[in-house]
Every structure is written in structure tokens, then in C-alpha cells.
Amino acid sequence: MKKADKFQIANTIFIFLFAMFCTLPILLVLIVSFSDENSILRKGYSFFPDNFSLSAYKSVFSSNEQLFQSYAVSIGVTVIGTLAAVIITGMAGYMLANRLVRYRNPIALFFFITMLFNAGLVPWYMMNDLLGFKNNLMALIIPTLIFSPFNLFLVRNFMQELPEALLESARIDGASDAYIAFRIVFPLSLPVLATVALFYGLGYWNNWFNAIMLVDKESLYPLQYLLYKLQSEINMVNQMQGVASSNITVPAESFKMAIAIITIGPIVLLYPFLQRFIIKGLIVGAVKG
Amino acid sequence: MGKAKLQFAKRYTFFTDIRKNPISYLLVLPALLYTFVYGYMTLPYMVIAFQKFNYTKGIFNSEWVGWKNFEFFFHSTAATMVTWNTIKLNFLSILFGTVVALLFSILLNEIRSRLFKRVSQSTLLFPHFLSWIIVSYIVYSFFSTEHGLINNLLQTFGFDPYNWYSDPKPWTWILVGLSVWKETGMSAVIYLAAITAIDDSLYEAAKIDGANRWQQIKSITIPMLMPTLSILTLLAIGKIFYSDFSMIYAIIGDNGMLYSTTDVIDTYTFRTLRTSGNPAIAMAIGLYQSVVGFVLVLSANWIVKKFNKDSAMF
Incomplete structure (x- = not known):
């Protein structure tokens, strides 16, 4: 050999x-x-249990309004948030990449500074309090998640690489700024916008920080926060299965793991698409520096 | 008509720019507004750190106490503990994360079967897609005292079960291990992208000169990776004063027995805000973190600039 x-x-x-x-x-x-x-x-937990059983999943799907509610909250927040975030980021990226705008670099600096220095947790909390982002869907969508300068610069770098001659000829043909943005630049930037959408989407789906800080209504719990509650508050498992006293044994351990699996579900289903975009996006971002 | 306009257009101000590119400015407006509110309007709240803050009086009328809140924090034993834990956990995660990611990117690059390469790349990347809450469930299923897999194994081999959730010592390494487990795939893919970008002719030339695989890795791949490697590492060091709150809090939560090795600035600030109901001290700690963190980012960038001007952030 x-x-x-x-x-x-x-x-x-x-x-x-x-x-x-x-x-x-x-x-x-x-x-x-x-x-x-x-x-x-x-x-105990084992790769080779004595008996397999579907009882955890039966219990999860039978009488669980809270779970369905949380699922709906997570899906709604992720879809709306990601859409809004991609639109906001894409539009801003177009401006920062537009060579006709002379003040684009000072504007970029305005975004960049916030990446270096931020006020921290307390002012963030006070600002959300002031704006009324507490105990409502807005609190799960707007703070922290809807815009990231990192993604903005990813989009800008991509749009800057588009051939200037193409945009120039469109301008000579009389295309307006809006036409160039929506009909030329955005369609050509779909790869980077998809990557950014993935980053935002993952961020929304996996986020529970906003919930722990700004939400205490159970009807607004996203899935991840529900999982956190199940782990940290023992009563929550019984409560969810509609058992009042803790004397009755409910399938607590397998029940929790079943909910964890259900939470990962959409990621696993979408994974083949997602990972292709993330690898592409990383290559776009990494090759330049 | 031309003359008057020309004179007017001489001074090209910010407002001229807006007038000439109204659509562009309109498109950037939402992001600008968001950044202004969350990035800049939050800054005035930082004066709370110097106040005896009262919610009804607000930031303008609360009593001024100078450095008292800072003294309270720095005189407590928590100050050195959380600072040290933050730096220690981040440093070890950067060190091991980089070494492991580098190793696997080089090894993956040597794989000839395309299918295997692609499948293993996707597999390594998968943990990155999980939330830290899910990871905390995994941690629990391994380390739980009653049912955990590790205690099962210990008992099978005749050892006593171990009460993992009450001994702080192993948790430094458990947390570092988890961060390597979750993020290595991601960094390996970044490094692999950088390796793929290396000019093939370098390897061709080396082969003609009789260099073997190992010599090629040592003399071409690793040196060519150095720019990417040093930048990513320095950027990570620049953020060494910030921890991933959602990681530490998901896994450790409010388990006081583990604080001595796992409590970091972010979790400590959060708990101070939550439990004491006194935002002033939480703000003082936050300000300490922001200022030191800012200095570290600037220093890291300064060092990157010395190495390679093009790759600095600013």
C-alpha cells in the first residue's frame, strides 16, 4: 500500500x-x-434504551395549546422579522454601494461606529421600555434582531463588486435610481441577500434573549424560550401536560426532549438549502479578508 | 440660467447630495433610523452609572453619586471573578477553536472524494444551527446527576456517579469544549474557503521540486493562511471582554454553585439588573465593559494594521 x-x-x-x-x-x-x-x-439517558415509545410525542401533540401557540409565535416572528430585516439591510446596502452618493462613506461610518462601541444592556432595556416594546410581538421582532451592521457591510461589499458599466449604461438609457435598485441591483444580489436572510432567520428562530428580557406573557413565548422555561422551571412540564399536582408521574424527561426535537425540526428540514447558502456566503465574506 | 445654477452648485454639501440622490437616501432611511435609536440614542442613558437612579425621576433628575456605583462593584469579590472568567473562557475558546478549525480545514482539503468532503463539511457545520437552549438540553442529557449518560457510564464501569452540576471545576473545560463543538465547523469552512483560494500553481511548483504532502502544507498552506488566521484571531481577541450571554445563561443559568468558574460580565450584569432592581450598578458594570471592550477593539485593530494594512477594519 x-x-x-x-x-x-x-x-x-x-x-x-x-x-x-x-x-x-x-x-x-x-x-x-x-x-x-x-x-x-x-x-438513565442512553443510546440503547430498553423500550422505545411514542408516548412523549403523543403527549406533546394531544393537549398542548402552549406548544402550538409558541410554534406560531416563533414562525410568525421569524418570517416577518427576516423579511423586514433583509429589506432594510438590502436597501441600505444599495445606498452605501452607490458611487453617485458622495457622502456614502460618512454614512457607512455612522453604522460602523455602533459595531465598536455600544451602550450595553441597561440602556437597551430602557430604550425598549420607552418605545413600548414590552410584552408584544414588536418586542420579539424589533430590538437587536432586525438590523445588523455586519450584514449590511456584507451586502454592501457584494453590491460594490457589481460591474459599474452595467449601472452606467442603465443610467444613460434613462433608468431612475429606483429602477436601478429594484430591477437591476437587487435581483443581481440575490445570493448575498439569501445568505443574509439565512443569518437573520437563524437569529430569529434561535433567539430567546428578547423574550427573557421583554416578555412575560405566556401567549408570547417563542419556542426557544418555552424550552428554557421547561428546563429551568420544573412545574412547567406538569403545567403543560395539564397535570396540576406533581405527584402524578408524567413522561417528563422524554417529553422535554421531544419538544427539543420539534424545535430543531424546521432547521433539519431546511438544512440542505441553508448550509449551501451559508457556505457560499462565508466564501463571499472570507475571500476578501 | 447656467451661470446662476453653476454658482449655486459650487458648494456640494450634504444637502446637495440628498437632493441629487433622493431615492438612495430614502432607501437607507430605515436602517439609519434604527441605528440612530438603538446605537446613539441609548448613549445618554449611560449617565445612570453615576446616579442613584430613580425610575420616576428619570435620568435628568436622579441624584448624582459620582463613582459610588463603580466602587460598589470593584470592591466586591465578583469584580475580579467575572472579569477573569470572561477573559479565561474567551481566551481558551479562541485558542482551541482556532487550532481545531485550522486542523480540520487542512485535513478536509486533503480529502479527495468530493462527496465525502461535502457531507462531512455539512455535518461539522450542523451544531452551528442549534440554539444554546438546545445545547443546554444536550449538556443536561450528558451531565445530569440522576439520568446523565456520563454518570451511567461511570456506574457501568464501577465508579460512583458524580454530581456535575454542583462542582464548578470541570465547567471551564465543558464550556470551552461546547464552544469548540458548536463553532469549529463554521471556522473550518471559512479557513477551507481561504485554502481553496490559494493559487494552484504554488502546489504544482512544489510538486515539481519534490515536496511531499506534509511539506506542501507546512510551506504553502499554513503561510498562505496566516493573513486570514491572524485577522480572525485578532478580531476575536478584540471581543474578548464580551461573552455570549445566551450560551452561558442557557447552560449555567442561576446555578450559584457554578458561578466561581462560569459567571461572566454579561451574566453578572443581567442578574444585577434582574434581581437588585437597581439599574445603576448594572449600568456601571456595563460601562466598564463597554470602555475596556472599546480599547481592546482599537488595540486589536492597531495590531492588525501593523501586520497588514489592507485587512484592518478601519
Whole structure:
């Protein structure tokens, strides 16, 4: 056997092991969610439970208004937020990349400074209080998430690379600024806008910071915050399953893991599309610096 | 007509710019407004750090107390603890994260099968898509005292189960391990992109000169990665004073037994605001973090600039 082949085999095995290391923990959560509760109580969490059971999922889907409510909140917030965020970022990116605008660099600086210095948690909280972003859907959509200067500069850098001659000829043909923005630049920038949409979407779906800071109505809990509550407040599991006293045994462990799996669900389903965009986007961002 | 207009157009001010590009300025307006409100209008609130803040009196009429809030924080034992924990956890995560990511980007690049390369790349990236809450469930399923996988294994091999959630010592490494686990794939993909961008002719020339794989990695791949590597590392060091709140708080939460190794500035500020109901001290800690953090970002950028002018942020 040649030396290079040995290296190839060893390398493949090594990477395979690391890939397992990345996925096995998630697999454990999946298996526990399908495990029989008694088998968990007897044997603990295990990759090889004595009995499999669907009771956790049955319990989750049978009588759970809170779960459906949270799912609806998470989906609504993610869809609306991501759309708004991409539009805001794309439009601002167009302005910063437009060579006709002479003051575009001072404006860019205005955005950039906030990346270097920010006031922190307390002023952020007070500002949301002042604007009334508390205990409503706005509180989950607007603060922190709807605009990031990092994404703005990603979009700007992409738009700056578009051939200037193309825009110039459109201008000579009498195209207005609005026409160039919406009919030429935005369609050509779809790859970067998709990447940015992915960043925003993931941020919205996985966010629970806004909820912990600004929301205490249960009807507004996004999924991630519901999961946090289930983990930190033991009563929450019973409450969700409609059990008043904690004397009755409910499938608490597998129930929690089932909800975790349901929360990951949409990401797993969309993953083949998502990861392609993220890799592309990273390459766009990384090659330049 | 021409003359009057020409004279008028001589001074090209900001307002001329707006008049000439109304659509562009209109398009940037929402982002500008948002940044103005959240990035700039929040700054005046920072004076709370020097006040005995009273919600009804607001920031204009609250009593001025000078440096008292800062003294309160810096005289407590928490100040050094949370500062040290923040720097320690971030430093170790940057160190191990970079080494592991670099290793796997180079190894992935050596893989010849395209399919395997693509599949393993996607697999490494997957943990990045999970929220820290989900990760905290995973952590719990491994380390839980009663049912955890690790305690099961310990018992199978005849050891006593270990009460992980009451011993602060291992948590430094658990947290570092988690951040490597979650973010390595992402950094590896970035490095892999940089490796793919290296000119093939360099490798061709090296092969003609008889360089083997290892020599090629050592003399071409690693040196060519240095710019990307040093910039990403320095940028990370610039942010060493900030932790990922959602990570630490999801995993540790309010478990006081683990604070001594895991409590960081962000979680401490949050808890101060939440429990004491006194935003002034939380603001003082926040101001300390913002100022030191700002100095660190500037220094990191200054160092990047010395290495390579083009890659500095500003």
C-alpha cells in the first residue's frame, strides 16, 4: 500500500470520527425523545434504551395549546422579522454601494461606529421600555434582531463588486435610481441577500434573549424560550401536560426532549438549502479578508 | 440660467447630495433610523452609572453619586471573578477553536472524494444551527446527576456517579469544549474557503521540486493562511471582554454553585439588573465593559494594521 493511500484512509477515518462527535449528541436527544419513560428512569439517558415509545410525542401533540401557540409565535416572528430585516439591510446596502452618493462613506461610518462601541444592556432595556416594546410581538421582532451592521457591510461589499458599466449604461438609457435598485441591483444580489436572510432567520428562530428580557406573557413565548422555561422551571412540564399536582408521574424527561426535537425540526428540514447558502456566503465574506 | 445654477452648485454639501440622490437616501432611511435609536440614542442613558437612579425621576433628575456605583462593584469579590472568567473562557475558546478549525480545514482539503468532503463539511457545520437552549438540553442529557449518560457510564464501569452540576471545576473545560463543538465547523469552512483560494500553481511548483504532502502544507498552506488566521484571531481577541450571554445563561443559568468558574460580565450584569432592581450598578458594570471592550477593539485593530494594512477594519 502506498504511503499516500494510508494517509487518505487515516484522514478519512479521523474526519468521520469528528463528524460523529458533532452529531452523536443530537442523536442522543432524538433517541431519548423516543424512549420509554420508565426505561429512562431505570437506565438513565442512553443510546440503547430498553423500550422505545411514542408516548412523549403523543403527549406533546394531544393537549398542548402552549406548544402550538409558541410554534406560531416563533414562525410568525421569524418570517416577518427576516423579511423586514433583509429589506432594510438590502436597501441600505444599495445606498452605501452607490458611487453617485458622495457622502456614502460618512454614512457607512455612522453604522460602523455602533459595531465598536455600544451602550450595553441597561440602556437597551430602557430604550425598549420607552418605545413600548414590552410584552408584544414588536418586542420579539424589533430590538437587536432586525438590523445588523455586519450584514449590511456584507451586502454592501457584494453590491460594490457589481460591474459599474452595467449601472452606467442603465443610467444613460434613462433608468431612475429606483429602477436601478429594484430591477437591476437587487435581483443581481440575490445570493448575498439569501445568505443574509439565512443569518437573520437563524437569529430569529434561535433567539430567546428578547423574550427573557421583554416578555412575560405566556401567549408570547417563542419556542426557544418555552424550552428554557421547561428546563429551568420544573412545574412547567406538569403545567403543560395539564397535570396540576406533581405527584402524578408524567413522561417528563422524554417529553422535554421531544419538544427539543420539534424545535430543531424546521432547521433539519431546511438544512440542505441553508448550509449551501451559508457556505457560499462565508466564501463571499472570507475571500476578501 | 447656467451661470446662476453653476454658482449655486459650487458648494456640494450634504444637502446637495440628498437632493441629487433622493431615492438612495430614502432607501437607507430605515436602517439609519434604527441605528440612530438603538446605537446613539441609548448613549445618554449611560449617565445612570453615576446616579442613584430613580425610575420616576428619570435620568435628568436622579441624584448624582459620582463613582459610588463603580466602587460598589470593584470592591466586591465578583469584580475580579467575572472579569477573569470572561477573559479565561474567551481566551481558551479562541485558542482551541482556532487550532481545531485550522486542523480540520487542512485535513478536509486533503480529502479527495468530493462527496465525502461535502457531507462531512455539512455535518461539522450542523451544531452551528442549534440554539444554546438546545445545547443546554444536550449538556443536561450528558451531565445530569440522576439520568446523565456520563454518570451511567461511570456506574457501568464501577465508579460512583458524580454530581456535575454542583462542582464548578470541570465547567471551564465543558464550556470551552461546547464552544469548540458548536463553532469549529463554521471556522473550518471559512479557513477551507481561504485554502481553496490559494493559487494552484504554488502546489504544482512544489510538486515539481519534490515536496511531499506534509511539506506542501507546512510551506504553502499554513503561510498562505496566516493573513486570514491572524485577522480572525485578532478580531476575536478584540471581543474578548464580551461573552455570549445566551450560551452561558442557557447552560449555567442561576446555578450559584457554578458561578466561581462560569459567571461572566454579561451574566453578572443581567442578574444585577434582574434581581437588585437597581439599574445603576448594572449600568456601571456595563460601562466598564463597554470602555475596556472599546480599547481592546482599537488595540486589536492597531495590531492588525501593523501586520497588514489592507485587512484592518478601519
